[in-house]
């Protein structure tokens with residue numbers, strides 16, 4: 001970036017293993033002034049541009065005016081994008097197994113070239129989203145730690161990471177269950193994992209995001225359980241961390257009736273993500289505690305044992321009463 005160039009692109013990156021509540025975080029941040037939620041940009045290239053899945057507004061990607069304008073601003077139209085090249089570059093640099101390489105102080109020249117080309121696609125899209133939405137702040141809820149490790153190398157970005165954690169037993173239980181994906185034209189389901197596999201991914205993603213914070217990337221850790229019990233306080237903490245200017249009047253979308261918390265949510269143009277992104281209007285904010293009664297005790301013990309060190313660090317009780 002030169003001294004006369006545009007200012008840095010301000011990006012809030014939501015990191016963590018899927019089913020940890022990042023969609024709720026994104027939906028709540030989307031209600032703040034100057035914040036544009038983009039959904040999971042990592043999947044936008046394939047699921048949005050190529051497969052024409054639905055935007056959070058309900059339209060197919062190609063029929064959404066917001067994304068049409070973004071594609072125009074970024075690439076002169078999506079037809080000008082080589083989505084295959086983005087997928088190829090992703091395979092070359094943006095994988096969990098490449099994190100040790102991306103965490104190093106210097107990259108091998110060939111990796112650096114691929115990474116710079118890959119980052120070019122992201123910065124063009126972030127810049128276009130800023131331009132089209134008029135919002136100075138973009139939220140990318142891609143979640144994968146590996147993409148955050150890639151983004152940290154971009155001199156164009158003012159990157160702030162929200163590391164969303166949730167009790168590993170709740171996350172693993174969720175991954176064992178079938179969830180349908182209403183995004184696609186044809187009926188399909190989200191992936192499922194065995195409890196042990198989910199525990200392994202939980203350790204890897206959370207451990208990697210802690211490593212990223214250790215490298216100096218501004219990171220705020222948020223527990224899903226705290227967000228659900230005190231949404232206004234946690235959203236205010238995130239806004240403060242991300243330097244989003246807010247005052248009390250901007251929290252009117254959050255409320256409670258007789259102790260039951262809710263948020264009033266508008267539709268957002270989010271590309272790809274959890275099915276919860278389609279819900280609008282008054283949405284109940286409450287913990288999903290089904291795992292406490294429905295998760296077989298053997299599975300619970302396995303996940304507890306495999307994730308014990310980080311569970312303790314995040315102050316989750318060992319015994320899930």
Ligand SMILES: [Zn+2]
Nearest residue numbers: 055057064269
């Ligand atoms: Zn849309």
